[in-house]
Amino acid sequence: MERRVANGEVRALITADTTASNGPAPVRADAYVLAAGAQSAVLAATAGLALPICPVKGYSITVRPHDAPLPANPFIDTRRQIAFVPLGDRVRVSGFAEVGADPDSIPPARVAALLAAARDALGYHTVDGDLRQWTGLRAATPSGRPIIGRT
Secondary structure, eight states: OEEEEETTEEEEEEOEETTOTTSOEEOOOSOOOOOOGGGHHHHHHTTTOOOOOEEEEEEEEEEOBSSSOOOSSOEEETTTTEEEEEETTEEEEEEEEEESOOSSOOOHHHHHHHHHHHHHHHOOSOBOSOOOOEEEEEEEOTTSSOOOSOO
């Protein structure tokens, strides 16, 4: 299987060996694994597969509290669906799931909501000014379960 790469990203899967001496030949294997996260459906389509996967956007901030301890273990605030993970002298606060959102923007309201969750759930009143904001896409299926097995 050949892959086409542009700007460091795999853009297509080619299911024939185009370097064969007697012309293009199919690439044969017992199984293939596609693990391309949020881009899995787009990449699978280049090989003729339709996968029910869509990119879902989430956000996080990583804060250093000044007035309360870090949690001893990761946990999820189930009321808000916000996760808290201790990382060294900081805690990562992450949440939200948006379909169809601009993949690169970080709305101030999302950052404010994550910071408010940290203040409420962890008792943080003051944190350092470096919130280390992040956003990214993750793969999602209609059922929320991974696609495993033959497709």
